[in-house]
Amino acid sequence: MKLSDTAEEILETLWISQEEKGNIETSLKKIALDGNALLELTKIGYISVENDKIRLLDKGKEYAQSTVRRHRLAERLMVDILQLKADLVNKTACQFEHILQPGVEENVCVLLGHPKLCPHGKLIPRGKCCLESKWIVEASVKSLTALNPGQAGKVAYIHTGDDKKLQKLMVMGVLPGMGICLLHKLPSYVFQIGHTQVAVDKEMASDIYVRLEK
Amino acid sequence: MVQIITNLIGIFKPRVTRCAEEGRQSFKDLDTVAIVGSPNVGKSVIFNALTGRYVTVSNYPGTTVEVSRGRGRFDGKDYGIIDTPGAYSLFSITEEERVARSIFLEERPKVVVQVVDAKNLERMLPFTFQLIEAGLPLILNLNIMDEAEKLGLSIDVGKLQQQLGIPIVETIATKGKNIDELRRRIASYSPKNLKSNIVSYDKDIEKALEKIESHLTFEYRLSKRSIALLLLLGDQELIEVVSAEEKDNYRKIQKVVDKTRGKYSHPLNYVITVERQKVASEFCDRVISLGKIQKAGFREKLSQLTMNPWTGFPLFLLIIFGFYEFVGVFGAQTSVDFLEETVFGEYINPFVTRWVCSIIPWQVLQELFVYDYGIITLGVRYAVAIILPIVATFFIAFSIIEDTGYLPRLAMLIDRAFKKIGLNGRAVIPIVLGFGCDTMATMVTRTLETKRERIIASILLALAVPCSAQLGVILALLAGNAKALWIWIAVMSFIFIFIGYLASKVMPGEKPLFYMEVPPLRWPKLSNIFTKTYTRVEWYFKEIFPLFILASIFIWLGKITGLFEVIVRLLEHPVQWIGLPKESAVAFLFGFFRRDFGAAGLYDLKNTGILTGVPLVVSVVTLALFLPCIAQFSMNIKERGLKTALLMAGFIFPFAFLVGGLLNLILVGLGVSL
Known part of the structure; x- marks a missing residue:
């Protein structure tokens, strides 16, 4: 069942407010008011409205979480693959998330190599595909930790959440477009970039995403 | 009180810092040349070539911890040369980068030489851009040209020079190639407008x-x-x-x-x-x-073998074995025996004793120089006949391993294990160096990134990493008793892991991250090994030799004033609590100066048959856990602060006795006979 776009927006706001910010309920004022959408959601038991407070109910949580996931995946796609600038990203992602059907979303997730964080550093709720850590054979972008020794490609992007980690990777020459080849996985990751070999731990390696060469 | 302690300890203050400060003074009216660049591109080799001075060079990123200064004379003019720690960027995140940048902010170098590894030009050029953007008087030095050529790279220097708008010099610094050209370019440098907009951004x-x-x-x-x-x-x-x-x-x-x-x-x-x-x-x-790339040679294959877990760990054991054969057997046994028994025992000691007795008639004064605890018969003999061969062989072996570039590979192998004790792979250098000299190693802990790692590493060094001098004595003590030796190794390893694990749980702070460049394996250069060993042994001696003399004097003073007696009497209690004969109290008193001093004291007791079996192992373990020496303690104060250093000492001494006591109970309880 697919809800209306506005209903999805409401669920998303509620989920973030309740699950990430820890509020028990949300004031109606913070929600784009749309009587139809609210009615639609109360009817199927996803939310409850009392006076001017709304609450996301257990039944609606799964759907809400998947909306957030789609939004953040869309953002990653915009930023890393389509390379949109920030002011455009949020708006486009908002529209995009509604188009991303479950299933299609999974493909995007696989394509992006099961990213963990959105470009703003917020957690992307895990999907089934992430837990099974599914890789399509032709998946074009993979985390360095998912490569086998000997596999090579170009750096697609690096996670940019943690400034210090980011700087360390950048000074080693790990930057989008640079050729990279994984040499060892155990006991630490060793990769070759340009004419330099670099050893890193798993935490650093998992921040590097590689577009494989066919 | 605190002031007095600090002053007292100031006597043993490491010389390095003083040198750096003196350097700055004498530079006042000279034009200066600053050498900058990423880690492990050969800045120090260039510095040595330009100044004729020697600072440590190694195939390990991040060895230069302090700014070194020296004078160079080219084209009839004196220059002050400054070697900076490795920096990747003007935007500073590491301590090294802050130090390097402060040179630009606080001093006004006449010329800045950026040294880059030619084969990695693409990666190092962004830093060049930053230096050009900053308007600094820059010369680009493409170093390690030989490795670039081997990879089939050829660089059109003329074109690059024109596009960057700065002079460029190609060198192979380790072979001294083209250094003269670099000197000429520095001397003839004339500032011109730099293309500060060399990169145009979004x-x-x-x-x-x-x-x-x-x-x-x-x-x-x-x-x-x-x-x-x-x-x-x-x-x-x-x-x-x-x-x-x-x-x-x-x-x-x-x-x-x-x-x-x-x-x-x-x-x-x-x-x-x-x-x-x-x-x-x-x-x-x-x-x-x-151009044509030469095929991956033997070196590259060997390099991969050192990092593959299936071959890497056996290779590591092989290296340790080689190390043991050279330092433990050749250094600590063959050479020590020769110097100690033949040179000192048969020639120097009897000669000096006779000579001193003939010119000094008073026995009290005679004892200051000769007999059991005399400056020459104990202090000098100990420093020269026992410490010197062990430390020298250790540093030779260490320098070879360091220059081949093996250490980053070891760091990579060991990172996961080190994470469990709150450190990361980078800590191998201070820890391995600690087996040579804990004082030097404590100084090197400053290359670790977080305060948390620096403190954990200092504790482990102070507590559970025996230095080469002590290892030598302990190996001699437990020689011929394999079971005792293994018990000692097991207890020390356990304490190392246990305390590291505990410290990593208790200490707040960020979790360490591991990242490190793995340089190519290189053949060590004999002359570099020699100079490096020489400077390290020299450093070691200047640091500790006065201590040996001082210790002899203290003991002599203690003996004639009776203070010695009192302390020994006091120490007899804890010593007996952990099941040792009370005669060993003297050794423990020595152990407060240097733990290997103490171990040497135990050696005498063992030879006279007072110390055997379980008490021998217990005493060796207890002493091995003591603070390494007074010099290390003062280095701890310098690097970690007085409070942390005192806290560490306050923990370490009681802890050593506690472990000794427990070990005694366990061994006696299990009825182990050794």
Whole structure:
């Protein structure tokens, strides 16, 4: 069942407010008011409205979480693959998330190599595909930790959440477009970039995403 | 009281810092040349070549911890040469980078030489751009040309020179090739306008830069464009400087920065770095041509074997075995026996004793120089006959391993295990060095990134890493008793892991991250091994030799005043609690000066048959856990602060006795006979 776009927006706001910010309920004022959408959601038991407070109910949580996931995946796609600038990203992602059907979303997730964080550093709720850590054979972008020794490609992007980690990777020459080849996985990751070999731990390696060469 | 202790300890203050400060003084009216560049590109080799001085060079990134200064004379003129710690960027995140940048901010070098590894030009060019942007008087030095040629790279220097607008010199510094040319270029350097806009950034960034520049009124040592870029990147240190200088203007700058930040989905640091790299790659496409690549040779294959877990660990054991054969057998047994028994026992000691007795008639004074605890018969004999061969062989072996580039590979192998004790792979260098000299190793802990790691490493060094001098004595003590030796090794390893694990659980702070460049394996150069060993042994001796003499004098004073008696009497209690004969109290008293002194005392007791079996192992374990020596303690104060150092000492001594006592109970309880 697919809800209306506005209903999805409401669920998303509620989920973030309740699950990430820890509020028990949300004031109606913070929600784009749309009587139809609210009615639609109360009817199927996803939310409850009392006076001017709304609450996301257990039944609606799964759907809400998947909306957030789609939004953040869309953002990653915009930023890393389509390379949109920030002011455009949020708006486009908002529209995009509604188009991303479950299933299609999974493909995007696989394509992006099961990213963990959105470009703003917020957690992307895990999907089934992430837990099974599914890789399509032709998946074009993979985390360095998912490569086998000997596999090579170009750096697609690096996670940019943690400034210090980011700087360390950048000074080693790990930057989008640079050729990279994984040499060892155990006991630490060793990769070759340009004419330099670099050893890193798993935490650093998992921040590097590689577009494989066919 | 604290003041007195600090003053007292000041006597043993390491010399290195004093040298650096003296250097700055004598530089006052000289033109200076600053050498900068990423870690492990050969800055120190260039420094040595330009000055004729020697600073430690190794095939390990991040060995230069302090700024070294020396004089160089080219074209009839004296220059002050400054070697800086490795830095990847003007935007500083590590301690080394802060130090390197402070040279630009605080001193005004006449020429800046950026040393790069030619084969990695593409990766190092962005730093060159930053230095050009900053308006610094730059010469680019393409070093390690031989390795680049082996990879089939040829660089069109003329073209690059023209495009960058700065002089470029190609060198192979380790072979001294083209150093003269570098000297000439430095001497004839004439400042000209640099292309400060060598990289043009995205238009929103360019707009922001223009605005910020217009708000900057103070004259900085770096160009306004460079300052503006660093402000956009959010460089904390620079923000403080600029906000102090610009006062109200700074708020306007802050606004521009915030607004620009909002326009990008990635941090500005990332955006700017990516753009610089793009320009660098374009440059390289134009000037570098790929020739025939020589096939991956033996060295590259060996390099991969050292990092593959199936072959890497056996190779590591092989290296340890080689190390043991050279240091433990050749150094600590063969050489020590010869120097101690033949040279001192048969020649020097009897000769000096006879000579001293013939010119000094008073026995009390005779004892200051000769007999059991005399300066010459104990202090000098001990330093020269026992310590010297062990330490020298250790440093020879260590220098060879260091120069081949094996240590980063070891760091990579061991990182996971080290994470369990709150350290990361990078800590191998201080820990391995600690087996040579804990004092030196404590100084090197400053290359570790977080305070948490530095403290954990210092504790482990002080407690559970025996230095070569002590290892030598202990090996001799437990020689011929394999079971005892294994018990000792097991207990020490357990304490190392246990305390490390505990410290990592208790200590607050960030979790360590491991990242490290793995340099190519290189053949060590004999002359470099020699000079390096020499400087280290020299450092070691200047650091500890006075201590030996002092210890002899203290003991002599203690003996004639009776104080010695009192302390020994007091120490007899804890010693007996852990099941040792009370005669061993003397050894433990020595152990407070240096734990290997103590171990040597035990050696005498063992020879007279007083100390055997379980008590022998217990005493060796207890003593091995003592603070390494007074020099190490003072280094701890210098690096970690008085409070931390005292806390460590306050923990270590009781802990040593506690472990000794427990071990005694266990061994006796199990009825182990040794």
